[in-house]
Each structure stands twice: as structure tokens, then as C-alpha cells.
Amino acid sequence: MVVVPRPVGLPCEGSPPAPPQERTVTHAPIDVTRTTSWADLMAHCRVLEPNLRGWFAEDPGRAERFTYQAADLHVDLSKNLITDETRDLLLRLAEDVHLPDRIEAMFRGDHINVTEDRAVLHTALRRPAGLQPPLVVDGQDVDADVHAVLAKVYDFAAKVRSGEWTGVTGKPVRTVVNIGIGGSDLGPVMAYEALQPYVADGLEVRFVSNIDPTDVAETTQGLDPETTLFIVASKTFGTLETLTNARLAREWLWKGLIAAGAIEDVDDARTAAVSAHFVAVSTALDKVAAFGIDPENAFGFWDWVGGRYSVDSAIGTSLAIAIGPERFAEFLAGFHAVDEHFRTTPLVENVPVLMGLLNVWYVNFLGAESHAVLPYSQHLHRFAAYLQQLTMESNGKSVRWDGTPVTTDTGEIFWGEPGTNGQHAFYQLIHQGTRLIPADFIAVASPAHPLKDGETDVHGLFLANYFAQTKALAFGKSAEEVRAEGTPEAIVPARVFEGNRPTTSILAPALTPSVLGQLIALYEHITFVQGVIWGIDSFDQWGVELGKQLATELAPAVAGEVEALASQDASTKALIERYLELRG
Numbered sequence: 001m002v003v004v005p006r007p008v009g010l011p012c013e014g015s016p017p018a019p020p021q022e023r024t025v026t027h028a029p030i031d032v033t034r035t036t037s038w039a040d041l042m043a044h045c046r047v048l049e050p051n052l053r054g055w056f057a058e059d060p061g062r063a064e065r066f067t068y069q070a071a072d073l074h075v076d077l078s079k080n081l082i083t084d085e086t087r088d089l090l091l092r093l094a095e096d097v098h099l100p101d102r103i104e105a106m107f108r109g110d111h112i113n114v115t116e117d118r119a120v121l122h123t124a125l126r127r128p129a130g131l132q133p134p135l136v137v138d139g140q141d142v143d144a145d146v147h148a149v150l151a152k153v154y155d156f157a158a159k160v161r162s163g164e165w166t167g168v169t170g171k172p173v174r175t176v177v178n179i180g181i182g183g184s185d186l187g188p189v190m191a192y193e194a195l196q197p198y199v200a201d202g203l204e205v206r207f208v209s210n211i212d213p214t215d216v217a218e219t220t221q222g223l224d225p226e227t228t229l230f231i232v233a234s235k236t237f238g239t240l241e242t243l244t245n246a247r248l249a250r251e252w253l254w255k256g257l258i259a260a261g262a263i264e265d266v267d268d269a270r271t272a273a274v275s276a277h278f279v280a281v282s283t284a285l286d287k288v289a290a291f292g293i294d295p296e297n298a299f300g301f302w303d304w305v306g307g308r309y310s311v312d313s314a315i316g317t318s319l320a321i322a323i324g325p326e327r328f329a330e331f332l333a334g335f336h337a338v339d340e341h342f343r344t345t346p347l348v349e350n351v352p353v354l355m356g357l358l359n360v361w362y363v364n365f366l367g368a369e370s371h372a373v374l375p376y377s378q379h380l381h382r383f384a385a386y387l388q389q390l391t392m393e394s395n396g397k398s399v400r401w402d403g404t405p406v407t408t409d410t411g412e413i414f415w416g417e418p419g420t421n422g423q424h425a426f427y428q429l430i431h432q433g434t435r436l437i438p439a440d441f442i443a444v445a446s447p448a449h450p451l452k453d454g455e456t457d458v459h460g461l462f463l464a465n466y467f468a469q470t471k472a473l474a475f476g477k478s479a480e481e482v483r484a485e486g487t488p489e490a491i492v493p494a495r496v497f498e499g500n501r502p503t504t505s506i507l508a509p510a511l512t513p514s515v516l517g518q519l520i521a522l523y524e525h526i527t528f529v530q531g532v533i534w535g536i537d538s539f540d541q542w543g544v545e546l547g548k549q550l551a552t553e554l555a556p557a558v559a560g561e562v563e564a565l566a567s568q569d570a571s572t573k574a575l576i577e578r579y580l581e582l583r584g
């Protein structure tokens with residue numbers, strides 16, 4: 001029988017005793033490793049011999065039984081290393097940590113972001129107008145606030161698209177440059193790339209994120225300042241990268257306009273240029289004003305929207321301009337459809353719950369350290385990059401929400417590239433390496449460009465790869481089959497595929513704005529489910545602070561200040577000295 005490779009020392013080889021815990025909702029997280037279901041999963045894990053070939057051969061209903069629907073997403077979990085018993089035990093695990101209560105708490109607006117004492121309400125950003133009862137949290141009519149900002153974003157987007165909004169010389173906007181980083185960049189750029197077929201003709205959006213001056217310099221190259229609009233997107237409006245880039249962009253604008261004779265080199269003209277060419281998205285409208293952007297031209301949001309959960313807030317203004325308010329509303333409706341699925345579907349049919357639990361199964365019981373996301377859609381080429389922040393900034397934690405250490409591994413590494421490019425790069429390791437890498441394969445049935453190569457439908461050929469890969473990973477190729485092809489004995493081992501490499505297949509009708517919203521919401525909720533199981537706060541990100549703080553502290557040393565340099569550790573000091581020498 002084929003057994004999936006398992007690194008030595010997996011938790012299932014030494015599970016702790018598991019006294020049952022009380023099923024009361026307490027503020028402290030339940031230690032998942034002390035639940036009876038965890039112990040039962042350990043026991044199950046020790047005896048389970050993954051055998052996808054056998055399981056499919058013996059059980060004609062397997063594919064159907066493990067296939068689910070969430071809004072437009074058809075999700076086939078059958079090629080995962082699970083049996084009905086595994087699924088049932090995982091569902092018990094979810095019950096044991098009171099997952100349904102946590103889901104309700106999130107949607108209700110409880111302060112589940114404990115370390116920042118905040119509600120977590122990205123789901124409120126996509127609630128349709130007029131839902132009853134309205135969502136009131138901490139005395140705030142959240143629905144009214146959300147729809148007031150949305151109306152302002154839509155109005156602005158419509159004006160830019162129609163040419164009613166003009167630059168300082170009266171010309172319409174041709175290029176929008178979004179300046180932001182992390183959640184204020186990754187979501188908008190990913191969605192803009194994904195929804196290219198919906199972008200208005202004659203409008204382009206570019207994105208500046210990195211503080212490497214190359215980014216702003218090259219992104220603005222070739223642009224006409226008179227027709228360029230900058231959106232400074234920063235939740236805090238205090239992020240070094242974004243504010244530095246915004247100042248550089250402002251300089252670029254002034255210089256360009258003055259050089260073209262479009263404005264005079266006087267303060268009033270500069271102020272007018274900023275008013276016409278800069279808008280902001282932020283929760284810190286006072287800081288926006290201090291930068292010189294008219295607060296009238298600022299779009300707000302709220303501290304209960306995490307950066308990595310904000311593409312559907314005003315942070316998506318660049319996208320709303322690109323695809324238009326109607327399409328943006330469809331995008332939000334897609335999120336909401338999956339929110340409703342997640343909130344109302346019983347756990348046993350609940351796709352984000354099942355996928356989150358599967359990830360826990362692989363990380364904590366089968367020893368997986370990473371998870372590949374492989375879209376068979378060129379338009380989703382930034383999806384994995386987007387998910388890296390969503391998943392790893394959320395669940396890369398070593399303490400639980402009450403400050404106690406986690407009791408098991410958390411936060412696997414998410415990565416990926418679009419198929420078929422990945423096939424010619426790293427799939428070798430997924431197929432034949434020693435590591436277990438669960439992978440999500442995402443495809444859409446209707447292509448944006450239905451091209452033909454002679455008589456051959458090229459998208460069909462593309463999807464043949466999508467179907468072939470999960471089949472190859474699941475069922476492999478035995479030594480007997482390799483020999484039967486006439487392979488010389490010496491290279492038979494190298495050509496054997498063990499199979500039992502787990503995959504999830506997600507198939508949607510087409511990459512519409514709604515489907516994109518559904519996919520994002522799906523992964524948001526998967527991430528949340530994992531966080532709940534591990535007892536962590538998936539909505540803070542303290543782990544990014546130390547590096548930021550040290551960069552600020554190191555800046556004088558890097559600028560060559562002798563005293564600042566002298567106080568550094570030996571390695572950092574030597575590196576900076578070398579840098580200063582090289583720079584000359």
C-alpha cells in the first residue's frame with residue numbers, strides 16, 4: 001500500500017493526553033490539543049494509510065460526496081487525504097473549539113481582534129444596502145457608514161471615468177497611480193489584474209508600493225502629469241514606504257507640470273495641483289489633510305477593517321475607477337454570497353470550514369509546512385502573492401489571543417504561480433519530492449480570450465493540464481506501469497509517481513467580478529477558521545513592527561552618522577560600513 005511520506009516527529013507520533021474540556025464559551029481560547037477530537041484525530045492519523053487509488057476504486061460515490069458548492073464555486077475535495085471518518089473528526093474538532101460561536105461573534109462585531117481591542121467587520125463592507133436588521137456595532141450604524149463611503153467612492157469613480165474629474169489643466173485622467181503597500185496594494189493590484197477584461201478603454205492603473213526608489217521612478221515613467229491621478233492608500237497614513245512614495249510622486253507631479261509650463265512655480269499653483277491630482281484613502285483623515293490632500297477628496301474607512309481584508313473597502317477605489325461602480329458592486333456581491341454561505345451553511349457542507357479544517361489536518365497531523373495555490377487563469381497571476389499576506393500575516397503567530405503560547409504549529413507557508421508556468425518550474429517537487437504539499441487548483445470554465453490554434457480550443461488545452469495535474473498527483477504511476485511502458489529497469493524508480501499528493505479543485509464559470517469576490521472571501525474565511533482552531537488572533541500583525549522600528553533607528557547609521565553606526569552590533573555595523581564603501 002502506498003503511504004504518503006511523513007517527516008519524523010510529527011505530532012501524531014506523540015500526542016498529549018486529552019482530557020475533555022467544558023463546552024462553555026470563555027474568553028480564553030480552548031486548547032485544541034486537549035480536546036477529545038484532537039486525540040481521536042491523532043489516533044486516526046496513526047492508522048490511516050492514504051490510498052487515493054484504492055479509495056476511488058472502492059467507493060464510486062467518493063467524488064460526489066466530497067464535492068461542494070459555495071455560491072458559484074464548485075469545490076472538489078475528494079482528492080484530499082481524508083476519509084469520511086477524517087472529515088467527521090475534523091468537524092468535531094470545529095465544534096470542540098466552538099467555531100460556530102466564533103463565526104457569529106465575527107459577523108456580530110464582537111472585538112475578536114483582542115490585542116487591538118477591535119471588531120473584525122470586513123464582512124460588513126459587502127452587506128447590501130437595506131439589510132434588516134441594520135448592523136449596529138459599538139453604537140455605530142455600520143451599514144449607513146459603509147454605504148455613505150461607497151456612494152462617495154462610486155461618485156468619484158464615475159466622475160473620473162466620464163472625464164468630469166479633470167487634472168489642474170482641465171484634461172481628463174488617463175492613468176491612476178495607486179500608492180500603497182501590503183493590504184493597501186496587494187488586493188487592488190491583484191484584483192485589477194484579475195479583472196482586466198472589465199477595465200475601461202483608455203484608462204490604466206499602475207501601482208507603486210516598494211520604497212526602493214526604482215518603483216516610483218519606473219512606474220511614473222512615460223506618464224503625462226496632466227492626466228495622472230494619484231491615490232494615496234494607507235489605512236494609518238503613517239507607513240514610511242507609502243508616505244515617502246507619495247512625497248516623491250508629488251515632487252514628480254510639480255516638476256512635470258512646471259516643466260511643461262502647465263502651472264507656475266508658486267505655492268498656490270502647487271496646492272491646486274495636489275488638489276486635482278491627489279486623493280487619499282485612509283482611516284486617518286487628519287494626517288491626509290496634513291499631507292496637503294483636501295479631506296473632501298479623501299475616502300475613509302474604519303479600524304475594524306484589517307489592511308489585508310480591505311480590498312473591498314475604499315482601498316479598492318482604484319479598482320472601482322478601473323471597472324466602474326456597477327462592476328465593483330458585483331464584486332462586493334460575490335463576497336457577500338460567500339459570507340452568507342459561511343455564516344449560514346451547516347459545518348458539514350460549509351466550504352471555507354471544510355477547507356480550513358483540511359489545512360489544519362495537513363499542518364498539524366500530516367506535517368505539511370506549505371500550501372500551494374495554483375490558479376489556471378493568467379488573470380489570477382497575482383492571487384498567490386495576495387494570499388501570502390492574507391494567510392501568513394493573519395496566522396503566522398506563536399501566541400494565542402490571550403497571550404499564552406500556541407499549543408501546536410500554526411500558519412503554513414502559502415505560495416504559488418499560475419499554471420501551466422508552475423508545471424515547468426516547481427511541480428517536480430510536488431510530484432516526486434519528499435515533502436507533502438497540499439495544493440489548491442483554481443480554474444474557470446469560460447476564458448476571457450477564446451482563441452483557437454487551428455481547430456484546437458486553446459483554453460480547453462489549458463484546462464486539460466488543470467485536470468491532468470490533480471489526477472497525476474492523486475493517482476501517480478506505479479513501478480509496474482512504468483515498466484509496462486518499456487522503461488529500462490535502472491530508471492524505473494526515477495519515473496515512479498507515488499501519488500497520494502493531495503489537491504483541491506475549485507472550478508467557477510468565469511472570472512467575473514463576482515467570482516473574484518467569492519474567491520477572496522473563501523480564502524478570508526479559510527484563514528479565519530484556521531485561526532480559531534489554533535486559538536490565535538488572526539487580525540493583528542505585531543510581527544511586522546520590530547523591523548519597521550529598527551529601519552527607522554538604523555536610518556542615521558545608513559546615512560553615515562558615526563555615532564549611530566558605532567552603536568550597532570558587529571554584523572550590522574560591518575554590513576553598513578561595506579555598503580557605505582561600495583556606494584562611495
Ligand code: F6P
Binds near residue numbers: 184235237239544
Ligand atoms: O505590513 C504591515 C501593515 O500594517 C499591513 O497590515 C498593512 O496592510 C500595511 O502595513 C500597510 O499599512 P497602511 O495601509 O496603514 O499603510
